[in-house]
Structure formats: structure tokens, C-alpha cells
Amino acid sequence: MKRTLGTCYYPEHWPEEMWEADARRMAETGLTWIRIGEFAWSRLEPSPGELNFEWLDRAIETLGRAGLKVVLGTPTATPPRWMIDRHPDMLAVDAHGRPRKFGSRRHYCFSHEGYGRECDRIVRLFAERYGKNPHVGAWQTDNEYGCHKTILSYSDAAARAFRVWLQDRYGSIGALNRAWGNIFWSMDYASFEEIDPPNLTVAEPNPSHTLAFRRFSSDQVARFNKRQVDIIREYSDAPASHNYMGRFTDFDHFKVGDDLDIATWDSYPLGFLEDRVGADREHKRAFVRQGDPDFQAFHHDLYRAVGRGRWWVMEQQPGPVNWAPYNPAPLPGMMRLWAWEAYAHGAEAVCYFRWRQVPFAQEQMHAGMLRSDNADAPALLEARQVADELRDAPDVSAPQAPVALIFDYDADFAWTTQPHGKGLSYFQLIFDTYKALRKLGLSVDILRGETRDFGGYSIVSAPGLIYMPQDLKKALGQTQAHVVLGPRTAARNADMVIPVPLPPDMPGLEVTVSRVETLGLDMPMPLKGGGHFTGYREELEGAADVAVELEDGQPAVFRHEKLTYVGGWGDETALKRIYSEICALAGIETRELAGGVRCRDTDGLRIWTNYGAEPAETPAGRIEAAGVLLEKL
Amino acid sequence: MKRTLGTCYYPEHWPEEMWEADARRMAETGLTWIRIGEFAWSRLEPSPGELNFEWLDRAIETLGRAGLKVVLGTPTATPPRWMIDRHPDMLAVDAHGRPRKFGSRRHYCFSHEGYGRECDRIVRLFAERYGKNPHVGAWQTDNEYGCHKTILSYSDAAARAFRVWLQDRYGSIGALNRAWGNIFWSMDYASFEEIDPPNLTVAEPNPSHTLAFRRFSSDQVARFNKRQVDIIREYSDAPASHNYMGRFTDFDHFKVGDDLDIATWDSYPLGFLEDRVGADREHKRAFVRQGDPDFQAFHHDLYRAVGRGRWWVMEQQPGPVNWAPYNPAPLPGMMRLWAWEAYAHGAEAVCYFRWRQVPFAQEQMHAGMLRSDNADAPALLEARQVADELRDAPDVSAPQAPVALIFDYDADFAWTTQPHGKGLSYFQLIFDTYKALRKLGLSVDILRGETRDFGGYSIVSAPGLIYMPQDLKKALGQTQAHVVLGPRTAARNADMVIPVPLPPDMPGLEVTVSRVETLGLDMPMPLKGGGHFTGYREELEGAADVAVELEDGQPAVFRHEKLTYVGGWGDETALKRIYSEICALAGIETRELAGGVRCRDTDGLRIWTNYGAEPAETPAGRIEAAGVLLEKL
Amino acid sequence: MKRTLGTCYYPEHWPEEMWEADARRMAETGLTWIRIGEFAWSRLEPSPGELNFEWLDRAIETLGRAGLKVVLGTPTATPPRWMIDRHPDMLAVDAHGRPRKFGSRRHYCFSHEGYGRECDRIVRLFAERYGKNPHVGAWQTDNEYGCHKTILSYSDAAARAFRVWLQDRYGSIGALNRAWGNIFWSMDYASFEEIDPPNLTVAEPNPSHTLAFRRFSSDQVARFNKRQVDIIREYSDAPASHNYMGRFTDFDHFKVGDDLDIATWDSYPLGFLEDRVGADREHKRAFVRQGDPDFQAFHHDLYRAVGRGRWWVMEQQPGPVNWAPYNPAPLPGMMRLWAWEAYAHGAEAVCYFRWRQVPFAQEQMHAGMLRSDNADAPALLEARQVADELRDAPDVSAPQAPVALIFDYDADFAWTTQPHGKGLSYFQLIFDTYKALRKLGLSVDILRGETRDFGGYSIVSAPGLIYMPQDLKKALGQTQAHVVLGPRTAARNADMVIPVPLPPDMPGLEVTVSRVETLGLDMPMPLKGGGHFTGYREELEGAADVAVELEDGQPAVFRHEKLTYVGGWGDETALKRIYSEICALAGIETRELAGGVRCRDTDGLRIWTNYGAEPAETPAGRIEAAGVLLEKL
Numbered sequence A, B, C: 001m002k003r004t005l006g007t008c009y010y011p012e013h014w015p016e017e018m019w020e021a022d023a024r025r026m027a028e029t030g031l032t033w034i035r036i037g038e039f040a041w042s043r044l045e046p047s048p049g050e051l052n053f054e055w056l057d058r059a060i061e062t063l064g065r066a067g068l069k070v071v072l073g074t075p076t077a078t079p080p081r082w083m084i085d086r087h088p089d090m091l092a093v094d095a096h097g098r099p100r101k102f103g104s105r106r107h108y109c110f111s112h113e114g115y116g117r118e119c120d121r122i123v124r125l126f127a128e129r130y131g132k133n134p135h136v137g138a139w140q141t142d143n144e145y146g147c148h149k150t151i152l153s154y155s156d157a158a159a160r161a162f163r164v165w166l167q168d169r170y171g172s173i174g175a176l177n178r179a180w181g182n183i184f185w186s187m188d189y190a191s192f193e194e195i196d197p198p199n200l201t202v203a204e205p206n207p208s209h210t211l212a213f214r215r216f217s218s219d220q221v222a223r224f225n226k227r228q229v230d231i232i233r234e235y236s237d238a239p240a241s242h243n244y245m246g247r248f249t250d251f252d253h254f255k256v257g258d259d260l261d262i263a264t265w266d267s268y269p270l271g272f273l274e275d276r277v278g279a280d281r282e283h284k285r286a287f288v289r290q291g292d293p294d295f296q297a298f299h300h301d302l303y304r305a306v307g308r309g310r311w312w313v314m315e316q317q318p319g320p321v322n323w324a325p326y327n328p329a330p331l332p333g334m335m336r337l338w339a340w341e342a343y344a345h346g347a348e349a350v351c352y353f354r355w356r357q358v359p360f361a362q363e364q365m366h367a368g369m370l371r372s373d374n375a376d377a378p379a380l381l382e383a384r385q386v387a388d389e390l391r392d393a394p395d396v397s398a399p400q401a402p403v404a405l406i407f408d409y410d411a412d413f414a415w416t417t418q419p420h421g422k423g424l425s426y427f428q429l430i431f432d433t434y435k436a437l438r439k440l441g442l443s444v445d446i447l448r449g450e451t452r453d454f455g456g457y458s459i460v461s462a463p464g465l466i467y468m469p470q471d472l473k474k475a476l477g478q479t480q481a482h483v484v485l486g487p488r489t490a491a492r493n494a495d496m497v498i499p500v501p502l503p504p505d506m507p508g509l510e511v512t513v514s515r516v517e518t519l520g521l522d523m524p525m526p527l528k529g530g531g532h533f534t535g536y537r538e539e540l541e542g543a544a545d546v547a548v549e550l551e552d553g554q555p556a557v558f559r560h561e562k563l564t565y566v567g568g569w570g571d572e573t574a575l576k577r578i579y580s581e582i583c584a585l586a587g588i589e590t591r592e593l594a595g596g597v598r599c600r601d602t603d604g605l606r607i608w609t610n611y612g613a614e615p616a617e618t619p620a621g622r623i624e625a626a627g628v629l630l631e632k633l
Helices: A016-029 A055-065 A081-088 A115-131 A156-170 A173-180 A207-235 A255-258 A269-276 A282-286 A295-306 A333-343 A379-394 A410-415 A426-439 A468-478 A571-588 B015-030 B056-067 B083-084 B111-128 B156-170 B174-181 B205-233 B253-257 B269-276 B281-286 B297-308 B334-343 B379-391 B409-417 B427-441 B470-478 B572-586 C017-031 C053-064 C080-088 C115-130 C155-170 C172-178 C207-235 C253-257 C269-276 C281-288 C295-307 C334-344 C380-390 C409-417 C426-439 C469-477 C572-586
Strands: A004-008 A032-038 A067-072 A136-140 A238-246 A264-266 A312-314 A349-352 A403-406 A444-447 A461-462 A482-485 A505-506 A509-518 A532-542 A546-549 A557-558 A563-566 A569-572 A597-602 A603-609 A615-617 A621-623 A628-632 B003-007 B033-036 B068-072 B136-140 B240-244 B261-269 B311-316 B349-352 B402-408 B444-447 B459-462 B482-485 B504-506 B510-517 B533-540 B545-549 B555-560 B563-566 B568-570 B599-604 B605-610 B616-619 B621-625 B628-632 C004-008 C033-036 C070-073 C137-140 C240-244 C263-268 C311-316 C350-354 C403-407 C443-450 C461-464 C482-485 C505-506 C509-518 C532-542 C544-547 C554-562 C563-566 C569-571 C597-602 C607-611 C616-618 C622-623 C628-632
Touching: A004 A379, A016 A055, A016 A379, A016 B068, A032 A055, A032 A136, A032 B379, A055 A067, A055 B616, A067 C053, A081 A115, A081 B533, A156 A173, A156 A207, A156 C443, A173 A207, A207 A238, A207 A255, A207 A410, A238 A255, A238 A312, A255 A295, A255 A410, A264 A295, A269 A295, A282 B444, A282 C563, A295 A312, A295 A426, A295 A444, A295 B459, A333 A349, A333 A379, A333 A569, A333 A597, A333 A603, A333 A628, A349 A379, A349 B003, A379 A461, A403 A426, A403 C137, A410 A426, A426 A444, A461 C607, A468 A482, A468 A505, A468 B056, A482 A571, A505 A509, A505 A563, A509 A557, A532 A557, A532 A571, A546 A571, A569 A571, A597 A615, A603 A621, A621 A628, A628 C311, B003 B297, B003 B379, B015 B056, B015 B379, B033 B056, B033 B136, B033 B349, B056 B068, B056 B379, B056 B427, B083 B111, B111 B205, B156 B174, B156 B205, B174 B205, B205 B240, B205 B253, B205 B334, B240 B253, B253 B297, B261 B297, B269 B297, B297 B334, B297 B427, B297 B444, B311 B334, B334 B379, B334 B605, B334 B628, B349 B379, B379 C572, B427 B444, B427 B568, B427 B572, B444 C607, B470 B504, B470 C426, B482 C628, B504 B510, B510 B555, B533 B555, B545 B572, B545 C033, B555 C070, B563 B572, B568 B572, B599 B616, B605 B621, C004 C380, C017 C053, C017 C380, C033 C053, C033 C137, C053 C070, C080 C115, C115 C207, C137 C172, C155 C172, C155 C207, C172 C207, C207 C240, C207 C253, C207 C334, C207 C409, C207 C505, C240 C253, C240 C311, C240 C572, C253 C295, C253 C409, C269 C295, C295 C311, C295 C334, C295 C403, C295 C426, C311 C334, C334 C350, C334 C380, C334 C443, C334 C597, C334 C607, C350 C380, C403 C426, C409 C426, C426 C443, C426 C572, C461 C572, C461 C607, C469 C482, C469 C505, C505 C509, C505 C563, C509 C554, C509 C563, C544 C572, C563 C572, C569 C572, C597 C616, C607 C622
Parallel strands: A004 A032, A004 A349, A032 A067, A067 A136, A136 A238, A238 A264, A264 A312, A312 A349, A403 A444, A403 A461, A461 A482, A482 A563, B003 B033, B003 B349, B033 B068, B068 B136, B136 B240, B240 B261, B261 B311, B311 B349, B402 B444, B402 B459, B459 B482, B482 B563, C004 C033, C004 C350, C033 C070, C070 C137, C137 C240, C240 C263, C263 C311, C311 C350, C403 C443, C403 C461, C461 C482, C482 C563
Antiparallel strands: A509 A532, A532 A569, A546 A557, A557 A563, A597 A603, A603 A628, A615 A621, B510 B533, B533 B568, B545 B555, B555 B563, B599 B605, B605 B628, B616 B621, C509 C532, C532 C569, C544 C554, C554 C563, C597 C607, C607 C628, C616 C622
């Protein structure tokens, strides 16, 4: 498939007389896709029922005439001010009980039915009007679900919906009390009506309660999204998408993705580095103008899975942003590198956000492809270079990788509910594992937790999967792949209760976790032969073979045939060592990569990237700082 | 007296058919005491007035038949959900004005009279039914007063009760205005009705106001507890107890203890290390799996005083807990060491918390003596060893120590109200002093601030006693013991006002604190001859002898005959040096202990413990890591 | 002009029989000015309308008879408790929506009209009664506007007043929507009534919205203050003043000052060091008992500008205070040094706060000139020494300095609204610049942003002036002085929108900021030839000469004739280097000062101060630790 470029555009921000020149310049730059519309509600419906869509008709027409294709966004992330007067209780409520007010965006509670009907109405207006428009090539629902921590709401609307959700799930209040162990501190409920969201309790709420509320909150997002897609599909055959974000784990992206055709995500490598990448200062200083070398790749692989193969970068950082703790400028070349890395992972399109820097409001310091004064910004020049290169490059596809890594949002909910040690998170465990695999030169597929068919993989890695249904245990026990489990595998049942027999209770692997301990990250536990467990460690008993021991003589890793259980959180050395050995057993070749150099294999091409600020050597030759190298396989 | 062992058990958490085997196994392990009942309200009274006590009858009978004795807990820390419907305003309110909701435990305000009457009712039901039960050997009121920061409540109920308390204390509003100096910022009140709890004020509230609210809040706990004890005593002769915690200083444990027969406390050496022990990282890393070597001993000595000689460990950490920032596993041997250390300080009983790890709810990751799958956990094996050792060991008693250290909750309230320097706390000052005495090999008695008879002590240490009544000054001036005062001795009157003449105004010691300064802990002030003052320092004037000088030539320690005044917060070197010298004057032998080795003298026995992770040498011979050594005296 | 000394006195805190002796002792010490009255409302009007001014009459008379002059403060910072019953909604509301309660001081919202009328009434009572009193030599309005973060209030009163302010400023809601770019996220308003204060929004509010609210809040202070001054002037010819604070930037002190005759400020060199001076720990340790060597000087220069030449220190720290994180005692000599430094910058009077340490209420640990027991405290002795020295010293005046530095509160509002990098602040940028100039031995005048006549200056420095009106650009372009601009000069228009053409768009200087980046302070960007940019840096284009380059070859400083543009935040080395060079171009002699030594030139005198804890050498000879040296010029 030919890969494409695009951008995000806000015709409502600019005088109409600029649109045509903008469209021409976009086309000349080599762009294909233009996303519009997602924040424009107040101009489309300035007061309730007063519709004003003609300008949007003209904007689409102008773009289409220039040969561009439109991704049309529903504007539900930014309801106009009048909406709050119609539905004063539609605002989400934070964990402290404060309504989250109008004045920015995402000011709604997913559970508010009145607002839900308003969304139905505006989406239907969009879909009716543009469902068959030849220039509208794709749809986007809403914008960045979860941004600004908007998944969890403690509003009355959410409380009511939560009770219904619980009733559906548990049937009777007695069943809920039993499932949650509410007897523990006399927390039994007599009816579902008595249950509140789990905030502002005196001590920690029951973790079963917390986990249920997180699952409910996630389901509300999927429900909200599905309403929009269902309406769009009544009128349009164009694919529907949503733009996810980096390291957002408050809702199940796979479940939302089930109702969409394409997964997209908004990739801000520099914006995410300071707050979302778990790394030390030295690492952050080294990559401050490039981004973490694995963070983008991880999300590319994740969203390829969420999109069942079809995925885009919907917003690609084009220069400094405005919203991170610090806002550096990318090294020259990075905006090209990021695009190529996306293609290496199978992206259909990479769209730079935004076309022109807007001089007003919250994102006035967010770079665009053009400066506010309409001069070319560096992103435009690098995008044009990518467009030129794409014309000559072979097609890039994303074949099945040899290694699969399971990423399960529900497991993240459970870890967040009870991490057992300060700062431990499922996402970080998975990302550390991914990073180790990447540094061994491996291409990785990410699989959702519901996967049961592991055909074609040599290795399946599933660390931290705190709840593991029986049929997944069975599937992992029967696959031909080498399977890596632990730590914390199957440590809880579906309701956040420790199962008996004790975990992991894995058929084919005689290992029992007899005890768990957590320590500060400044107290690493050394392994014989190199590497450490840090932060989290399990005491293991069992008849399987001990593959790795701790320096204190306790077993650290057990293995029986193709099943390996890792009883702790390995540091980079430990993880690379454990996976190298398994790769050797599985007959997979590895290569140690250092610094900022990484590679990814596609059909017939190995694509090298160098996130480093200095040139480096690869088996395929020298690679420049911020450089890309295409190696024929 | 023979020392005993026990555990905490929740029959309501387990199928009734398991109870008998549990009881048998408890007895076989060598346990004597089984605490039950304290969280069971919702199963005893599932709806208002619907009583269901038969299962508890059977549980007590089952335990009793196995030869075990029951400590029966009143369930008032966990009112059922229906209670909130009956008394919606019974919830405590936090300092931000938010009600502290149902969903965990301790969801009540001590000042709410409606809930108080409900407690009367349920306690009376308990006492009537079990007051003469031969298997009920002791009572526990409620559970861990103050846990989850529940002493201070800003509810309307608390505000009303506070006003009554103020009226009782001050009689007239004019007297209160004068006592507090309310003229200072035009803060005069015209009536008690105008006074609110001191939260959410624009700047710091009047410290007299804050201190009064802390005293009131403490008194409310004592009043709440006394209601329960009075009812129990109508029906039962068994001793009444309450389980205190480590480093809880928000209420006066001595005053609560005045109404009880036995003081117990819940000792979590690893759980407390990270957050409650003031120490540097190196120390915390060294003792991460053992706990601080002095923290338990300090509380043992404290609660021996609170219980007027009778005290237990009601909950002994049995393995990793779930609630600390990090949750390490104890070194093998520690669960035995902790028990022996308790006996060394005169404990009548040590009860491990809990019998079996419960797989659900908040504490699912809290270890027990048994694992969730009913297998022996390490605590069971170590408890059995202790039981065996107790059978052969001589009786252990706690004779009067040569050194007394005054610990006064009211002083802690005052320091908390105005620490004068960030992070300074009375508790830490006392604990630092205690630690220095322990490291000199001394056994210490803790005395409450109301003590006036110091007969039998060679040294009485009373640092930081910010308010000192005249009769205490007189008693300290007349005792035969060496007395150590300062810093901050008698620095305020009873209403948190600086007295004139200036402090300490101590008969027999011509010393005046002319000025006070506080500095960051990274700016220690060196003393001539070694050691430093850190954080807090007083400028002293006076005619007494200068015993220690600062490097800058200012006096640091004054002494006249048996009275010593220390004008600052000494570091370990300074404290050991000052107390060594006083011990020499008092004819008390000291021995410098290092690392994790400590000792405690009982009648005829010196009990050595080694909190270190390596073996060590003592005058009585080699002691293993996590080891205990009994030396005949 | 002869310089004077004074103190702050609270007759209402002390028995009337002490007043006469106090007055005599003040006079003997050499004091001239006694400020009284500003917290006394509850004793002057114990209940609504019940007036009791006789004691104040007698206090003024007693002071006057001793030859002292009174500064009379209006008591509006401490409304009595009954005021809250009359106006329950007069309390300010914090950003979390919580009313800020009675019980300390400053418990009012500037926008509450009911309280405004009460202030009119009490001020009129004061002015009528004492307007012609011969002993009342000056007035003070209220006390420390802004203390305890009281400028921003989110009350209903503030919201209503904000809407009126917006209507006045923008005329129509369409104009506001356009000016703010509210289309950005569909944030358009249909009427002013729909606009709330910008708090608790889901994401960052529109920066135009935030900036408008800050400007409104600042204007409310000026309006509040002017009401009082207008009433005082109906009855009195004595000058009116207000006591500002250190590093308070939440309201425009120049605008408040426009309605006053004298600017005063409250100088707490040790109290401010820990929290308000941006410096590393080493610096703070070195000056912990002296204060930062430049912080006082900066504010002296600032308030000389605010007072249009007339300014005082109204509260001079006299020893340890009670309210800082740590509260050290000043080195001997510092209370004299601080006074001389104030005179060196043109202070008319220096008043120590307070006369006698008050033993009760919030400031019981705040030192005075006397101890609580009426003994002399060190401040009294040093004040007496200053009084003696003043008798013999030549007059000290503050002539125009060679260097001017613009400080603009509105720029601080804008930086605070969008700093673009964590921890970046306009105040710190200005202070860093000031510090560099001081360390080059230069005397500096501070000018407000509205200045258009720069006559007499050799250098005008205006870093960080984020909005620069056209006439200021013109004035700076035409002055004969060397002008230093950047970073961030003219980066926004008046409504916080990026202008096109891009900044700085400065006539006479062909420089364009093409891009901005911010980095953590641990990632300094080296300059060729020494020094660094830290935190903030601009990419510059232009035809002007490159005066300094970054190590990476990018231009860092541009210059054309007398206009210099600095494209980043220089560290000390960079700033000293850049300004040294400009001084050389301007023909101004510099001298590098190190450690704690500084100097300031007055007419005929160079006054040296040594903030160091060790003696030092100056061109004028040796200077003691905490010493002052007067050098004839």
C-alpha cells in the first residue's frame, strides 16, 4: 500500500480568502489527508438549533478541488457554552467533588444521557450532510478520549450509570457483596442504590470496587463512541476512526477500536518525553530534542493491533509544542524520522498537527507546518522531503513479527488499583519489556488480552497479566510458541480477588508464588549472572527448572519446556538476558542495539532509525544523527 | 508472669466449617489469645435492629472449646452502610470541607451524638451477651483510633461540640479572647457561637485556636472510648483494652488509657519504616526487611506506660503488608525477634495479625500466619518457635529502668501547631533522644507528662516539653534524679502564649532563652568537642555553668547541680555525648551499641536483639542476623 | 533630606499604663515614626456601630507628647467577626471554590461592594477624627495587599465584577470572542453573563481569559485602595502610603502607587530567602543569616519608582520571624546594614517591625526591638547605633542611575499565564538581570512599563516585556541610551495573541524570533566565549549583527547600533558578559563584585555593604562581615 501524508486544518480559524491558497500549498507539499471540523461546533450551531454549515460545505469543497481528501471530525469534544445552560449537570465531576467547568475542552461526562442525545443530533447532522460527499474520505469521532484525565467522572450521572452497570454485571447485590468480599470491613450493601463511586473514602476503597468503577468508566467511553459510529454508518461508507494518545490507559482502546475501521494516534515524541516516559534524567537529557527511541514504536505497534492492521498517525508533532513541562525544538531531521518510523510499523498515513501555527488561545505556542506569518516552518520542509522519498520508495508493509507482546488495558486498571509498591505500573512493565526486545533488534507485534490464537509467533510474552481467564491459560499452554509469564500473572480473579490455588496456577508449569515483596527502586535485588529485579519480586516455589537465581539463592526464573515464569521486575540487563536466551531457544536471531539506533523489519526492508544526536554505525552502514536508513533484506 | 501468643481472626470471612480446624491449629501452634469481632457489625445487624448474633456465639464457643481465649472487639470502627442513611451527617469532614465517605472504615465523626448512641446500643448488645462468657478473656474497644487521620473532623457536629468544649474550658468569651490574644488581628469573638474549627483560614489561624481544637479533638476520643468501657464494665469483669498504633500523636493515649485496663498496640516494623521513622535513605535501606531497631522498643515502653504496666502487642506484622509505600518481606527470624523484643519490654501477649491471609478486599496482600491456600506461612513457623521457647524460658518482667523519658501528647499538639521550623516535630525529638539512650545500652521508662513522682530514677529526661505546669517544675527541681531539660522547655503557657519571665524560668537553674532560631537540616551548627545542633537552636543567657559550647562560642548546654538545660536539637553524636556525661555523673554504666544490635534489661535477664542483616558480636557473645540472645544477669 | 527611623506599635496589645514608658524609650532610641492602628478594628468598633476611639486618641496623644510622629493605618485588612455576619459572601473564594474563612486576616474579597462600603465608613471615621491631628504625619491604607495570596478571588462578587470589567474593556461580546480567539475550541460566548473566572476548567483555560482575569484582579486592588485615599484626602494633608511586600506580583503596584504619595515596603531579608529568592542551596546556606545580597536592593529601587521618588521601609526585620520555612537569627550587624542599604537607595525612613515581641497569637515568635519581657533585643541596639550614625552622617540622596531596568507587572501576569517552561517567571528574569548589573558595581533605576522618556540613561534594559505597545517601541528606538531587549520582547499583543509580523518587530533592528524552545534547567545551552542560556531560548533570524553565538553556531545575541536583542535567558556569566560589553560601548565603568560585597552610589557617597559572613576587601578598604562602609566620591 502506498503511504500518505496529511495535516490538521481549522478553516474556521482563518479568513475564508486564505483557504484556497492553503489547499494549493498543501497539495504542492505532497499531502493527501486534511482533518477538519472537530472543534467547530460553536460556528456550526451558534445557538441551539441555529445551523450554519455552509462555510464547512465550502471548506470541504475547496480542499477537495485541490485534490485533497478530508477526514471529518465530529465536534463533540467541544460543546458550545449554551450546551451547559441546557444541561448544567453534564459536566464531569473530579475526584474531589468539583464540577469541571467550561472554558477549554472535553467538558462533559460520558455518562450524561442528555449530552449523549445532543451528540447523536450533531453527529447525525454531520453524517446526513457529508455522508456521501466525495471529498470526505474518512471520519473521526470526537477527539482524544481521555485527554486531560477525562475518563473518570464522579458526577451524579456517572453514579447512576455505575449502579446500572453493576446490576447488569452482578445481577444481585448479594452476588456483588460476595464477589467483592464486602464483609471484610462490614462494607456490605443492601441494594445497588447504596453504592457510590469509590472516591473520598476514609481509607482506600475496596479494590474490587475501584476496579469495577474503572471498567465501568472504560465501557462508558466505548458506548459513547459506538453511538457516533452507528449513526455515521447509516449515511456513509467512509472508514471511521478515532485519534488515541500516548500512554493513556484509563479506557480500553481495543474495545473502542472494535467499533472503528482505523485506529489513529497523536504522536508527540518530545511532548511525551518528560512526563510519560519512565526514564532517568540522563536519558531524558540525551533525547530531549528527539524523543524516546522506543515510545513511538511501541504505540505504533499498539495501535496497529487496535486498528486490526489499519492505523495512522493522526497528529505528528511538527516542532515545539506548548503543553509539556518543557517544550524543546526537534533536531533537524526528526520530523522526517518520525514519519518513516511510522511507515516502518505499517502506518497508512502520517498527518502533521497542524497546518499553520494559530496565534491565539491555548495552543498559540504549538508549532505548525507553517509559522503564524505563513512562512514555511521546518516541518513543512521535512514533510516535503518525505513526500518526495515516498514517491520513489518501495511499498512498506507490516508483516507478522516473530515476537508477540500482550498488552491488556484491564490489567493496567488492576495494577493502578493496587500497585502494591509506589510507582509500579503495568504500562511501564510492558514498556520496559518492549524496550528490551527492541534493543535486541526484534520486531514486535502487540496483541490484546482477548487473543487466543498465537499461530505464527515464536515467542509470546505476557508479563503482568494480573487476571488471566482459563481459556487464555489454556491457549498459552498449547501454543507452539515460547511463552513468557510473570511477574504477577493470574494473581487475581476477575473481581480482584486472590485465587486459590495460588497463582499462577498455570497448567504445564509447576510454579507457585508463595509471597510477594516490593522495595524502593534504590534497592535492586541482584541476579546471579547479571542484572537485577527492581521494585517488585515474588517468592517462587515449584518443581520446574530454575533458569535464573537471585544472588541470595532464591529462584528468580522458572522454566518448563516452552513455559517460562519470571518472578520479578527485571531491569534492562535482566530482561535482555532472559529474552536473549529464549530467542536462542526459539531460534530467533538477535542483535544488540545501543544508544538511539533501532531497526524494524517490514516485508523486504529493514528500516533503521537513529534517535541519537550523533552519527552511528549499523550493520547496514553509517547512519546520521536523526537519520533513517533503508536496508533491503 | 508467663508471656503468651495470639492472633486476630475473622470467622465471618470464612465458611463455618473451617472454624474448628482453625481453632485446633491455633492451639497446636501455641497460641492463647484470639481477637475477633471488631469489623463484623454488618453481619451481626444486617439492617437496623435485625440482630444476628448466633454465628458469633458459635465462633466463640468453637474457639473456647479448643482452649483458646477470646479478645472481643466492639465493631464501632465499621458501621454498616445503613447507618449512613440513619445519620447522614455522622461522617467526619476533612480540612477541605469534604465529607469522608462510606466504603472503607472509620467513617464517623467522634463528635456525632447520634452515632454515639448507636455505639452505646451495639456495645451494650455485646456486653450483655458476652459479659460473662467464660471464653471472653478481654475486650477491645473499636479499632485503631486515629488510623487514616480520623481524629480531626471539621463537621458541623464537631464545630458544635467544640464550642461547648470551649465554653466549659474558658467560661466566658472575654476570658477566651484574652487567653488567646485575639486582639492581635481583631480576631475577638462576641460569643462562643461565632467560633469555627480552625481550617481554611486565609493565613495561619491563631495557634491558641489550633491547639484548643487539637485538645478538644483528643478529648472527644477519650469521651467516645469511655462510653464503651463504662457499658462493658456494667456486664463484664474481663479487662478492657484498645489497640493503639505507631507514631500516632493526634490524641492523648494516656487519657484514653486511663479508662482501660490494658494498652495494646499494632506493631508493623516494616510498614512503619518508610513513612514514620525519621531517618535517611541509607538507614532505611539497611533495615528495609527488619524495621528500625528502636521504633518498636520505643512504643513498647510508651504503651507500658499508657497501660500502667499492662500491655500487649495486639497486631504483630507477620510478613509483608499491603498498605506501606513499599511492602518488603521480613528477614527470616524477624517475626521471632519482634516477639522477644516485646517480651523484653514486658508485653503480656504478642498476637500476630492475622491468622490467615484473606484473599479479598483492601488487605488481600497483607500476609497472615497462614497463606490464603491454608498452607503455613513463615509467621506460623516462627510463632511456633517462640511458643516452644516460652515454655522453657524464665519469666520475663519489666522492672523500673534507671532512666525516664517524658512523652507528652499535649506537647506534640503544641509543636505541631507551631513547629517554628519546617519538619520539626516533638515526636522526632523524643525519638532521637530515646535512640541515643538505647545506643548507650540503657533501658528506658517512658513517663506521661502528668507524672510528679520520679522516685527511683537516676535520670529524668524531658526535652521539648513546651508547656510545663508549675508543679511539674517543682517536682523536677526537687527530685534526686539528674534532670535534662530543653530545648523549648516551658516555652509556652497553657494557652500557647509565651510566658514572662521568659522560659524556661526553672527554679534552681539560672538560664533564660533569649532568642530562638531554626535552620534547614543541611545547616548543622557544630559543637565544640563534637556533634551538632540541627534544625533548632536557642540563644541562652544565664549564670549556670556552661557544659557545652557551640563552635561560635555561644553556650549550648547549661548545668547547675543536677539540672541540665540543652539549648538545641542534638544530633546522635551530641545526644550520646551529653547523656554519657550525665550517666557518668549519675553513676550509670553505659555501653556503646552500633549497627542493629540493642539490649534491654529485665529482672535477671539482658535480652539482646540484632536488627542487622549480618551477625554481630556482643559482650554476651555472637548474635546472628535477626537473632535474639538471652544473657543471664 | 535627613533620613529617619521608626517602628510599628500596637497600643491595643499592651496595658495603657505601659504606653508612656514605651513612647519615651522609642524617642530615646532615636526613632521618629510610629505606625499604629492597622489591625485594631475590633477594639474601635466592638459591635456594628458601637464606636470606641478614645483609647486611640490617648495613644496618639501619648506618642505625640514624646515627640514622635504617627503613621496611622486604616484597619481594613482585619474586619471584625461581626462583619462576616453582615456580609456572609464578602469572603474571598479560592481557586478550588472554597470560601476563605475568618480567623486570621485579609478575609475579604476586593470585589465585594458591601464590604467596600464598610471600608468607606471606617476610613471616613478615621479621617474625620485624625485628619488634622498634628501628631499624625502620614497614613497607611490597609496592610500588605496580596499577602497570603489574596489578590485572586473566585467569589460570586468577583465573577460579577469581572463581567462588568470585561464589558467595559471589550464593549461587545463579539469583540471579546475575536480578541481572545474563542473560536479555537468552540469557546465563543453569546453574552458577558456567560463568562466565569478561569478556574477549574478541564484543561488550561484560554490564556487571554486568564490574563484578563489577572488584570481585572489587579485593577480591583487599585480601585479598593483609591476609595480609601480619596476619603483620607477630604480631611487630611498628610501623605498617604501603603506597605507593599517582596516579590508580590499579583497586582500592579505602580497603579496602586499612582494614588499614593509614598511607597513603603516590608523588608524581611531572612524571611524571604528560602521561598522567594531563586537560588541554589549553596547560596542559601551562605546567606541564611544575612539574606540575599540583591533582593532588598532590588525592591528598594522598585519602590523608589513606585513612590515616584518617595519611599520607606515600613517594616524592617528585627530578628528571627515566625512565618518562614526556617527562621534564623540575623548575624550581628545585619539590622544596621539593612537600614544603611535602604538609605543608600533613597529611603526616607526605616521602621523596625515591631516595637516589642508580642507573646500571643500568630506572630508570637516574631522578634521585636524589645523582647516580650521588655528587655532590649539586638534590633534596638543596632537601631540606636544607626540613629547615632545618622546624626553625624551627610545627607543621602538617590540621584538618577546610569542604568535603567524596566519592570512591568503586566508582563509578569502574562508570563505567569503562559511561562512556556516549568518554573520560568518574569520576576526571576528581571531579578537575574538586576543581580548581574549589581555584581558589575552598577547603580540601577527601575522604571515602570509606561515610561516613555528615557532621558539621562546610558543603558535601558527591558528583558521579557512580552507585550510592548507601539509608542514604547518608538521611544526605545529613539532614545540616546543603549537598549537591551529580549528574550520574549513584544511576543504577544495586548490580548495575549502572537502578533504578525512576528516578534519583536522592532523598528531599527532586523531580528525575527522564528521559534522558541524551553528546556529543563539541567540542560544549559553553551554560548561561544562563555556562559549559557538556561531554560528559555529563541531561534533568531535577521540582518543585524550577531554579537554572541551559541556553541551550535546559532545566533544568540543580535545588535544593530544601540539596539541589542538577547535571544535567551542568560546565566550569570552570560548576563555579566553581555552587559559588560554594552557598558563599555556606553562608556560606563564597571567593577566585578564577588561574594556578598555590593555598592550603591548616592550623591557624593558610595555606600558599600558586605552581606558575607567574613570580612572582605573593597577598593575603599576592608569591610567587616555584615559591615557598612561609606566612601566619599
